[in-house]
Amino acid sequence: QVQLAESGGGLVQAGGSLRLSCTASGRTFSSYVMGWFRQAPGKEREFVAAIRWSGSTTHYADSVKGRFTISRDNVKNTVYLQMNSLKPEDTAVYSCAAAPLYYSGKYSNEYNYWGQGTQVTVSS
Numbered sequence: 001q002v003q004l005a006e007s008g009g010g011l012v013q014a015g016g017s018l019r020l021s022c023t024a025s026g027r028t029f030s031s032y033v034m035g036w037f038r039q040a041p042g043k044e045r046e047f048v049a050a051i052r053w054s055g056s057t058t059h060y061a062d063s064v065k066g067r068f069t070i071s072r073d074n075v076k077n078t079v080y081l082q083m084n085s086l087k088p089e090d091t092a093v094y095s096c097a098a099a100p101l102y103y104s105g106k107y108s109n110e111y112n113y114w115g116q117g118t119q120v121t122v123s124s
Helices: none
Strands: 003-007 009-013 018-025 033-039 047-052 057-062 069-074 078-083 092-099 118-123
Touching: 003 092, 009 057, 009 092, 018 033, 018 118, 033 069, 047 069, 047 078, 057 069, 078 092
Parallel strands: 009 118
Antiparallel strands: 003 018, 018 078, 033 047, 033 092, 047 057, 069 078, 092 118
């Protein structure tokens, strides 16, 4: 079992930055693929970023590439999402997820465990 808890969300002006954190409990965090997804009101959940266990492989949605960076610290059992140059369209609830196996990292049905989510609101 893996339990996930996100933090770091909030209200920021367009062009600003936020760093989200997701801390996992469980003995095998370092072996899991970790992903970030987001869901805006009235929209389906969408992939944001993913990272493999070693941190050497990352994937990003085209909409955030070049602005967001995913990283992980396997000692602290934490995965981060650094979000820069935020836009109003980035407003959503951001959730982290954990997958025991790597396929593509981009699809929500690959992930077994989910956090509750943290709200990110970007004002124009």
